[in-house]
Amino acid sequence: MTGLRISKALTIAGSDSGGGAGIQADLKTFQELDVYGMSAITAVTVQNTLGVSGVYPLPPEAAAEQIRSVGSDLGVDAVKTGMLFDAGIIRAVSAEIRKFGWERVVVDPVMIAKGGAELLRQEAVLALKEELLPLALVVTPNIPEAEVLAGMAIRTMQDRREAAKIISAMGPKLVVIKGGHDGGDGGVGNVGNAVNTVNGANGEKAGNDGHEGIYERGDSGNMEVVDLIYNGGNFTELSGKRIPTVHTHGTGCTFSAALTAGLAKGLPAPEAIVIARDFIQAAIEDVLALGHGHGPTNHWAYRRRMAVSAR
Numbered sequence: 001m002t003g004l005r006i007s008k009a010l011t012i013a014g015s016d017s018g019g020g021a022g023i024q025a026d027l028k029t030f031q032e033l034d035v036y037g038m039s040a041i042t043a044v045t046v047q048n049t050l051g052v053s054g055v056y057p058l059p060p061e062a063a064a065e066q067i068r069s070v071g072s073d074l075g076v077d078a079v080k081t082g083m084l085f086d087a088g089i090i091r092a093v094s095a096e097i098r099k100f101g102w103e104r105v106v107v108d109p110v111m112i113a114k115g116g117a118e119l120l121r122q123e124a125v126l127a128l129k130e131e132l133l134p135l136a137l138v139v140t141p142n143i144p145e146a147e148v149l150a151g152m153a154i155r156t157m158q159d160r161r162e163a164a165k166i167i168s169a170m171g172p173k174l175v176v177i178k179g180g181h182d183g184g185d186g187g188v189g190n191v192g193n194a195v196n197t198v199n200g201a202n203g204e205k206a207g208n209d210g211h212e213g214i215y216e217r218g219d220s221g222n223m224e225v226v227d228l229i230y231n232g233g234n235f236t237e238l239s240g241k242r243i244p245t246v247h248t249h250g251t252g253c254t255f256s257a258a259l260t261a262g263l264a265k266g267l268p269a270p271e272a273i274v275i276a277r278d279f280i281q282a283a284i285e286d287v288l289a290l291g292h293g294h295g296p297t298n299h300w301a302y303r304r305r306m307a308v309s310a311r
């Protein structure tokens, strides 16, 4: 490795004792993508595949000190935020990001764990919107998080586009509204990976028309998963095969960590997003089936596939 430039990424997030989400998922993902990982822990959660049974937030200054410590010594090429828990931590983290002038910033606006545990206090949403989103290069809400940020219900792909525009106006250069919670497109459209570009502010679809329709969350009849990307002017839909599985603990953390790793390596955000989709697709597909509930994804699946395809 001597002489090679090492790409470095920092995750500012909560610890998941079960290892599938939070800091643990982020560091595993950075490592798998050849990026040196560092962490600033905001809270310790007591968590396994069955749910969260305890949350112990750290004082805001503890998060800030960790960021200052690694930022001033090792250096940071890209940074992501995950669980931030309260407004004090959000303000402290935002102040450090601003001071360092970091621009490759991914904000995963983690709010609620799969089992319903609160990972962000409701009164902290305003701080997230006002302090952190303006610093984001990419923000990656799932559908319920996008509903909270945009202040509207999301039932159709058109609603999702509307919400993306509202969130975009809060400052991030790119908004990715992930489709894991979208269960009701009815399975029409592409199966397998595809990119459909939608042009312009009127949301006219240029590609195929398979993603429209009313949907209800949790309907596992949906055959594809679509992540919607908005760059302030154009919409892009990244679609993939929906894997029917309960083992989706930490999908959002893993996706945003893979995206952050790509940014740390200097990739343009749209390219890093496509690789992150491939990474999470492989991680969900090659199931580990650990624990008795929503198991973690397989963080080494993508690397193994790459190794096989390189042979």
Ligand SMILES: Nc1ncnc2c1ncn2[C@@H]1O[C@H](COP(=O)(O)OP(=O)(O)OP(=O)(O)O)[C@@H](O)[C@H]1O
Residues within 6 Å of the ligand: 021, 112, 113, 114, 141, 142, 143, 178, 179, 180, 181, 225, 226, 227, 240, 241, 242, 243, 244, 245, 248, 249, 250, 251, 252, 253, 254, 255, 277, 280, 281, 284
């Ligand atoms: N069943 C699935 N099959 C394929 N891809 C999926 C599936 N579920 C989620 N994904 C992908 O995983 C990524 C994360 O999406 P998701 O909406 O699940 O995030 P999330 O709710 O924030 O996750 P979590 O809160 O569990 O960390 C997205 O790229 C999404 O397309």
Ligand SMILES: Cc1ncc(CO)c(N)n1
Residues within 6 Å of the ligand: 013, 014, 015, 016, 021, 022, 023, 045, 047, 082, 083, 110, 112, 113, 114, 119, 249, 250, 251, 252, 253
């Ligand atoms: C610590 C932590 N961060 C994020 C999530 C969301 O997946 C979780 N379950 N736990």
